[in-house]
Amino acid sequence: MKKALCVGINDYAGFNNDLRGCVNDANDWAALLEYAGYQIDKVLDSQATKSAILGRLDNLITSAASGDEIVFTFSGHGTSVVDRSGDEKDGYDEALVAYDGVIVDDELRVIIQKAQPGVHIVVISDSCFSGTVTRALMSNIAKPRFLKTEDIPPTAVLKKKFLQDEDMVEVLISGCTDSEYSYDALINDRWNGAMTAYATSVMRKGQTYNQFYEKLRELLPSDDYPQTPQLEGSAANKNRPVFADNTGPVPSPEPIPSGGFWAWVKKYWWVILLAIILVIILWRVF
Secondary structure (H helix, E strand, O other): OEEEEEEEOOOOOOOOOOOOOHHHHHHHHHHHHHHOOOEEEEEEHHHOOHHHHHHHHHHHHHOOOOOOEEEEEEEOOEEEEEOOOOOOOOOEEEEEEOOOOEEEHHHHHHHHOOOOOOOEEEEEEEOOOOOOOOOOOOEOOEEEOEOOOOOOOOOOOOOOOOOOOOOOOEEEEEOOOOOOOOEEEEEOOEEEEHHHHHHHHHOOOOOEHHHHHHHHHOOOOOOOOOOOOEEEOOHHHHOOEHHHHOOOOOOOOOOOOOOOHHHHHHHOHHHHHHHHHHHHHHHHHO
């Protein structure tokens, strides 16, 4: 069995919290994984509630048997919250921001640890896991995927990775380190997470996760996107073929971004202006 759960959330409550590339990310990972032979469960925007994500992921992992391949992708805001279980040395949990709430790393670990021996799990997270509260924008075409959900002090820099390295049954691919942002970016006239856009462009049939990661690190971090993707997991799992050796290359997605009309207008404003002038001239002449 090869199954995947792909989550993408652009639509968040509150002023200026929306993103533009996360649904595209989910669609792109779903297309790549479907091409690789996976059955896809895709959850977008208002469908991606906390209970829906955790429930579907739990069903996916608990129904898997030895030799099965499971992939969970998440694109959306990341955050940090006060640790209430007492297992964090720094006092803060890393978390994913669902449509209606926060999913802390402890909750994901509980589900992943239910996997039977021999089940292969890949977690791909294109979101921020920064403990800072600064929400600085690089430019009008890049936005950090970080959402402040609690009053965490600026000095609270997370020391622990999203999932522990020790005895990891899964491979984790994340968009950045625990002190960086993952960026929502306009790349080739299409909104995506920077990590997802570059990761899907370099992933090829026959690569191991280590070989894929080497190619990804040739592209990130960059001057435009100062984020450092991470690859975590056991040495044996990182040397496995990506997605069970059935991956692409996958055809590039159509460059029709979510909310990309204004980006197109911005790029081709001079063509639009010339067309308007021509219409005015023809109208006056005839």
